[in-house]
Amino acid sequence: xxxxxxxxxxLIRLRKIEGQIKGIQRMVEEEKYCIDIxxxxxxxxxxxxxxxxxVMKRHVESCVSEAIKAGNSTxxxxxxxxxxxxxxx
Amino acid sequence: xxxxxxxxxxLIRLRKIEGQIKGIQRMVEEEKYCIDIxxxxxxxxxxxxxxxxxVMKRHVESCVSEAIKAGNSTxxxxxxxxxxxxxxx
Amino acid sequence: xxxxxxxxxxLIRLRKIEGQIKGIQRMVEEEKYCIDIxxxxxxxxxxxxxxxxxVMKRHVESCVSEAIKAGNSTxxxxxxxxxxxxxxx
Amino acid sequence: xxxxxxxxxxLIRLRKIEGQIKGIQRMVEEEKYCIDIxxxxxxxxxxxxxxxxxVMKRHVESCVSEAIKAGNSTxxxxxxxxxxxxxxx
Numbered sequence: 001x002x003x004x005x006x007x008x009x010x011l012i013r014l015r016k017i018e019g020q021i022k023g024i025q026r027m028v029e030e031e032k033y034c035i036d037i038x039x040x041x042x043x044x045x046x047x048x049x050x051x052x053x054x055v056m057k058r059h060v061e062s063c064v065s066e067a068i069k070a071g072n073s074t075x076x077x078x079x080x081x082x083x084x085x086x087x088x089x
Numbered sequence: 090x091x092x093x094x095x096x097x098x099x100l101i102r103l104r105k106i107e108g109q110i111k112g113i114q115r116m117v118e119e120e121k122y123c124i125d126i127x128x129x130x131x132x133x134x135x136x137x138x139x140x141x142x143x144v145m146k147r148h149v150e151s152c153v154s155e156a157i158k159a160g161n162s163t164x165x166x167x168x169x170x171x172x173x174x175x176x177x178x
Numbered sequence: 179x180x181x182x183x184x185x186x187x188x189l190i191r192l193r194k195i196e197g198q199i200k201g202i203q204r205m206v207e208e209e210k211y212c213i214d215i216x217x218x219x220x221x222x223x224x225x226x227x228x229x230x231x232x233v234m235k236r237h238v239e240s241c242v243s244e245a246i247k248a249g250n251s252t253x254x255x256x257x258x259x260x261x262x263x264x265x266x267x
Numbered sequence: 268x269x270x271x272x273x274x275x276x277x278l279i280r281l282r283k284i285e286g287q288i289k290g291i292q293r294m295v296e297e298e299k300y301c302i303d304i305x306x307x308x309x310x311x312x313x314x315x316x317x318x319x320x321x322v323m324k325r326h327v328e329s330c331v332s333e334a335i336k337a338g339n340s341t342x343x344x345x346x347x348x349x350x351x352x353x354x355x356x
Contacts, residue, residue, distance in 0.1 A: 002120050014114045021110055024140075025103045031091050034148035035172050041141040042176045045134055049266055051113075052130040057259045059123035061251075064238070068246045073239075081235045083124050087131045088227055088266055089356045138355055146348045150340075153327070157335045162328075170324045177316055177355055178267045180298050192292045199288055202318075203281045209269050212326035213350050219319040220354045223312055229291075230308040237301035261302050265309045 006058045013051050020044045052087060056080075095147045102140050109133045141176060145169075184236045191229050198222045230265060234258075273325045280318050287311045319354060323347075 002010070021044065027037050060080070067076040091099070110133065116126050149169070156165040180188070199222065205215050242258060245251040269277070288311065294304050331347060334340040 002117060002123060002126075007117055007120065010117045011114060014110060014117065018107060018110045018114070021103060021107045025100060025107070028091060028096055028099045028103065028144075031096065034091060034144050034152065035168055037091075037144050038141045038148075038172050038176060041137050041144075042172075045137055045176075046267075048130050048134055048137075049263075052127045053259055053263055053266075055117075055123050055126050055130075056262070057255060059127075060238075060242070060255050060258065063123065065246045065251065068243045073243065077235060077238050079124055080238065081231055083127050083131075084234070084262060085227075085231055087127060087134075088231075089224075135356070138352075142348055142352055142355075145351070146344060149327075149331070149344050149347065154335045154340065157332045162332065166324060166327050169327065170320055173323070173351060174316075174320055177320075178313075180295060180301060180304075185295055185298065188295045189292060192288060192295065196285060196288045196292070199281060199285045203278060203285070206269060206274055206277045206281065206322075209274065212269060212322050212330065213346055215269075215322050216319045216326075216350050216354060219315050219322075220350075223315055223354075226308050226312055226315075230305045233295075233301050233304050233308075237305075241301065257302055261305050261309075265305060265312075 001062050002055065002058055003062075006054055010051050010054055013047060013054075017044055017047050017051070020047065049087075056083070056087075090151050091144065091147055092151070095143055099140050099143055102136060102143075106133055106136050106140070109136065138176075145172070145176075179240050180233065180236055181240075184232055188229050188232055191225060191232075195222055195225050195229070198225065227265075234261070234265075268329050269322065269325055270329070273321055277318050277321055280314060280321075284311055284314050284318070287314065316354075323350070323354075 020040070024037060024040050024044070027040060064073065064076050064080060067073040109129070113126060113129050113133070116129060153162065153165050153169060156162040198218070202215060202218050202222070205218060238258070242251065242254050245254040287307070291304060291307050291311070294307060327347070331340065331343050334343040
């Protein structure tokens with residue numbers, strides 16, 4: 001489960017990302033140069049990936065770790081790898 | 090340059106993405122299951138990629154095409170490929 | 179550490195990938211259609227990602243799990259997340 | 268269509284990639300550290316992406332450019348964007 005530190009940091013980043021999405025909307029409305037719009041989308045994609053990695057790390061530290069200690073981690077590890085698989089593509 | 094159709098479609102998608110980002114913020118605030126948060130981030134990443142591809146397509150149809158017809162497309166094609174390079178990684 | 183099953187399956191896939199790389203070399207030599215070459219590269223990229231996920235899963239099941247049970251998993255989890263980060267981009 | 272320069276450079280890179288794939292096979296056979304194997308796969312993935320971008324660039328400079336000059340580029344541009352879409356995910 002997400003702890004207070006990850007929660008706070010993730011929320012700060014997600015609010016920044018929300019601002020960036022609004023910025024991209026303005027760029028589209030004002031018909032800015034296409035390449036600049038795509039580059040800005042790339043920046044947001046990276047920022048989102050960083051949030052996902054932060055949450056994934058916390059997940060390994062908490063849920064996956066507990067399942068491993070309890071000796072029943074098969075389903076948790078399968079789920080983690082499937083999530084990384086979807087995330088990568 | 091972005092035309093009216095792409096502009097409208099991109100804005101519809103970007104507003105939906107803004108809503109999804111807010112949804113992820115709520116998921117983090119309510120300490121939802123980490124895997125569900127990551128999967129939702131993956132969904133937004135895909136949605137952003139679709140907007141980028143839409144804008145990139147329009148860019149090839151307009152700016153790149155005009156440069157090719159004018160016989161001076163070297164810089165435009167370099168810029169396009171560098172943008173795809175950043176976008177891919 | 180890699181076990182026999184993962185080792186065998188990864189090697190089967192890596193040999194297939196080697197064949198696909200040779201196939202792409204032939205496509206380039208024979209000046210096949212560019213789009214077909216790129217699509218074939220995309221297929222190999224996916225195949226490589228599957229091998230990486232297979233190895234990563236085994237890593238979580240073995241090294242990361244042992245570190246968690248031993249109560250000193252911080253470095254192992256950091257390393258895992260950094261590896262996923264490089265892999266994603 | 269691929270020209271001699273791109274052909275030569277792509278082949279040099281693809282032969283290096285073939286060597287890297289064989290290197291990964293050896294790493295798996297010798298049961299090297301999982302993280303090192305995954306990082307090596309990431310390196311090959313990047314190298315493959317560079318070849319794809321090189322071929323894609325040439326494609327825009329030749330086939331797509333010719334179609335644009337001939338005034339019938341719709342199908343070519345659709346095909347290009349679909350290829351980038353598959354390549355990105």
